[in-house]
Amino acid sequence: MQGFIFDIKRYAVNDGPGIRTTVFFKGCSLRCRWCHNPESQSPKHETMTVKRKLGDNIFDDIQQVGYTIESGQLVEQIARDEVFFDESGGGVTFSGGEPIMQPEFLLECLRGCKQRNIQTCVDTAGAVDTPLMDKIIALTDIFLFDVKTMNSETFAEYVGTGFDMVMRNLAKVAENASRVIIRIPVIPGVNDDEDSIDQIISVLLQYPRVREVSLLPFHRTGFDKYRRLGRNWQMGDAHNLTQEDLQPLNNKFAAAGFQLFST
Ligand code: SF4
Structure with missing residues (x-):
């Protein structure tokens, strides 16, 4: 079965435990204003401008975003890094975009990886309704x-x-x-206040098996991609946050019994 992805990142260290290969699925049902992978959102092919250098000349070129790949071929590519996974406690992370927007393809990839004993991770925002969710959970x-x-x-x-x-x-x-592992992008003016974090903590406390969280500071690294896609950046002059800025919020999670995971 074919799926639609836009990137594969090897040796990733921020997408789950250990060293990972991260596969970026194309297409997302959400439109977070701060999204730093805006090229992931559309489920269709699109183009971005890219700077290229030829000799002393730098010029704008057009880069295609998105390509189809067979699940078996993708699993083969992932398996090339098995030795790193085994040594580091890592594996594959299916990210995006929203990987569960292609549920059949995701399932085939998960099955292929499990057959090879590759640890599987799915990075999701959860805004997808699919009857295959139980099967995806079972293989993740x-x-x-x-x-x-x-x-x-x-x-x-x-x-x-x-x-x-x-x-x-x-x-x-x-x-x-x-x-x-719950991942929370901390965004200035959206959820960086203590009340917003208290609300998240009180919901998560309802789930006793969920006690790992990772807070991710907002950064403006996606800014240039919007220009290259011909789209508008929607975060105005919102400033980058640092790990230090997040410390009071991390402390709240720790006080509520959560383990802070760095990913
Ligand atoms: S869920 Fe993730 S990929 Fe989708 S729009 Fe939000 S930040 Fe971007």
């Missing part, structure tokens, strides 16, 4: 589940539609998955 060793806000109005304003679906999938994953 680790979920990186993105939580942006527990306020439905804030979600609608900054993230998109599907808040209730995210909550349902969060409950399903939290209750059934082998291991879940």
Whole structure:
């Protein structure tokens, strides 16, 4: 079966435990204003400008974003790094975009990796309704589940539609998955205040098997990609956050009994 992806990153160290190969699926149901991979959002081919150098000349060229790949071929590529996975406790991470937007293809890839004993991780924002969710959960060793806000109005304003679906999938994953790490992008003016974090903590406390979180500071690294895609950056002059800025929020999670995971 064929799927649609836009990148494969080898030796990744921020997409789950150990050394990982991260596969970026193309297509996402959400439109987070701060998304630093805007080229991941459309489920179609698109183009970006890219600077190229020829001799002393630098010029704008057109780069295609997105390509199809067979699941078997993808698993073969992933398996090339098995030795690094084994030594580091790593594996493959299916990310995006939203990998669960291609549920049949994702399932085939998960099956292929499990047959080779490759540790599997799915990085999801949970805004997808699929009858295959139970099967995906069964073949996934680790979920990186993105939580942006527990306020439905804030979600609608900054993230998109599907808040209730995210909550349902969060409950399903939290209750059934082998291991879940909650990833929270901390965004100035959206969820970087203590009340927003308290709201997230109180929801997560309902799920006793979910006690690992990772807070990710907002950064402007996606800024240039919007220009290269011919789109507008929607975060205005929001400033980068540092790990130091997140310390009070990390402390809140630690005080509530959560383990801080760095990923
Ligand atoms: S869920 Fe992730 S990929 Fe999708 S728009 Fe938000 S940040 Fe971008």
